[in-house]
Amino acid sequence: MIGKKVLETEPVPVAQVKEALEDFALEHELTYEQNLTLDHVIKFSKLESEESNKLIGELEEVVKKKYAIKITDMLPEDLADLRLLFAKERIPIKNEDLEQILEIVEKYRTE
Numbered sequence: 001m002i003g004k005k006v007l008e009t010e011p012v013p014v015a016q017v018k019e020a021l022e023d024f025a026l027e028h029e030l031t032y033e034q035n036l037t038l039d040h041v042i043k044f045s046k047l048e049s050e051e052s053n054k055l056i057g058e059l060e061e062v063v064k065k066k067y068a069i070k071i072t073d074m075l076p077e078d079l080a081d082l083r084l085l086f087a088k089e090r091i092p093i094k095n096e097d098l099e100q101i102l103e104i105v106e107k108y109r110t111e
Contacts, residue, residue, distance in 0.1 A: 011069045014045045015052040046075050047108060055108045062097055062104070075105055 018041040021034060030038060047055065052072045059068035067085070076082040082098050 011066050013047075013049070013052040013056065013069050014041050014073045015047050015049040017041050018045045019049045044073075047072065051108060055104070058104050059101060062100055063093070071101060071105060075109055076102070077109075078102070 017037070021030070021038045021041065024030070024034075025038065055072045056065070056068045059071055062068075063071070067089075070085050071082070074081070074085065076085065079095075079098055079102065082101060086093055
């Protein structure tokens with residue numbers, strides 16, 4: 001890894017990581033770390049990549065993309081879970097926005 005540097009970072013949803021690793025595994029042998037990551041995302045991904053992208057798109061109307069991705073990965077069930085996501089953040093979020101986020105998430109949880 002000498003001489004390599006990070007040019008940019010962008011958060012991606014767990015479903016997209018799962019899809020990328022599964023595609024990569026078809027052509028290449030996964031390393032130990034990649035296998036651990038694949039096992040983790042298989043266990044914890046709750047939506048397919050297409051559904052998660054739709055949910056992120058809807059959530060971006062209310063919050064920034066990085067928060068939309070966190071919410072999509074966790075699919076919080078109530079206000080307490082949702083507040084935990086924003087506990088360390090310095091941005092104030094209104095209760096109306098939190099309730100709107102939960103309504104959006106609920107549509108994708110039941111499918």
